[in-house]
Amino acid sequence: MVTLSSTLIEQPDLYRFNQLQTNQFMIVNDGVMGGKSKSELIINNTSATFSGVVSTENNGGFASVRILWPFNAEDSEGKQLLSIKVNGDGHQYQLRLRTNNSFDGAAYRHTFDTLKGQDTVVTVPLEAFKATFRGRELSDQPALEFGNVKQMGILIAEKQTGPFIIKLNELSLH
Template identity: 30%
Template sequence: MKFLLRLVVVFILLSFILKIFGCTNMGQRIDPTVTNWFEDKKWDKRLLIFNDVGDNVELQLELLNSLPEELEDRDILLVQLTREGSVSNTAKLKAPPMSGSRKRFGIPESEYQMVLVGKDGRVKRRYNALVQPEEIFACIDSMPMRIREMQGLSEKPDDSVGLVDSKLLFDFSDENDIHPWFLLLDGVMGGKSTGNLSAQDGVLTFSGQTSLENNGGFSSIQSTVPRSAMEQMDSFKIKLKGDGRKWILAARKFDTPTADDYWASFETSGHWEEVVIPVSTMRRRVYGFRMFGSIKPEEIKGISFYMYDKNAGPFELQLKSLWSLKNKN
C-alpha cells in the first residue's frame, strides 16, 4: 500500500513539473510570437503578406487600399513585413517579427513577393510582380470557403453525423497540412516500437510495429493545432481507415508533447469511416496512468494519435482529414 501511495505521489509531482516546463526536447521548436499572432487570425482573416523590398510594395498597397469595401467583404488583412511589422488596411496593428514571418511562409528576404494566405492558414498564391486587385479577388472568390460565404453557408460536414458547424483543421491532400506532424515513439522511454509517417494521394499513413520489450508498447504521431481550432467547438471528426486495432486520440494543453494528456479510444473496422470524438469523453493520463482532471475544448493546443493497446505487432492508420465540430446538443 505504501508503495502505491509513493507511486501516485511521484506521478503527481512529474505531472506538475511537466506542466511547468513541458517536454520541449520531445517536440518541434516553435516560435510562439509568430505562431500565436498568425493563429489568432486563422478562420477569421485572409492575409496578403508583403516583404518590404523594391518599389512594388507601395504601388501594390496603393492599388489594394483604393478598394476598401472589396477588402472588407473578403476579410482581407494586408500585412507589410517591416521591422515594425505594420498592418496597412486597419489601425496599425503590431505584427510579429519580420524574420519569423518570412520563415513561416517561405518569403524571400532579398526580393519582392506577396503571399495570399487563406482563412485556413495555408498559402494559396505567391505573386512575384505587381498584380491587379481584380486578379487576387477572382482567386479568392474561387475558393470553396469563399463560395460558401457568398452563399451564406458556414463550414458544415454532411448531415449524417448530425452536426451544425465545423472547421477543417487538416486536409492531408494539402502538403502544408502534412508538415506539422511528427513521430514520437516509446524509444524516449527505452522501448523498441517503430513508426513511419508517409503521405501519398491525399492520405497520411502512420505505420510501424509495437513492441512490449523494455516495458514499451506505444507509437504516436503528434501535431499542434491552431489556437482558434476549438473555439465554440466540442468534438473532433476524423476520416480514417484503421487496421482493426483500438486507437487513441489524445489532446494536450501544451504546444509541445508531454506525458500529461487526455485520451479517448476508438475502434477501427479496417474500412474507410468517419469517427466523431467529443472532447468531454477524453480522460486525463500521465505516463499512461489515469489521473484526475479534464480538458476544455478551448484549452487544446496539440493532438496525437497513439497505438497503445498493450499488444505487440504491426499497425497502420490512414488519415484523410481532421475537423473540429460543434454538436447540435
C-alpha cells in the same frame, strides 16, 4: 456517446491530413524509454498514413505521432464535437489532445476502434476526452476546451504487438 459512421457531419471546420508539412509533426515511440517499436508518418495526395511495428521488447509497447493542432483558438471556441475520418486496420487507437507544447505532461485521451480496410468517422463529444498522464487518469486537470489545444496525437499501445497502419484523412470540429 461516441458514434461511428461513414460520413462526416455537414459544415464542420475541416482539416485534411494531406496538408501536413514535415515540420508539423513528430514521431514519439517507446524508444524514449528503451523500447524497440518503430513508426513513420507518410503524407500523400489524399491522407497521412501512420504505420509501423509495435514491440514489447525492452518493456516497450507503444508508437505515436504528434501533430500541431490545425485549428486556431478562435475557430475552436465553443465547438463541442470532434470527428476524425480514418481508414484502419482493426486495431484500437488513442486520439490524444494536449493543451501545451511540452514533450511530456498531461494529455486528454479518447480510445477508438478501427475497422480493417474501411473508412470510419469517429465522432467524439468534448466531455468524452479524459485527462491522463502515462496511462493513468488524472482528476486534477481542468475541463478540456478545443480552443486550448496545441497538439493532437494518435497512439497505439495496450500490448497490440506487430504491424499496424492507419490512414488519417480528415479532422473536423462541430
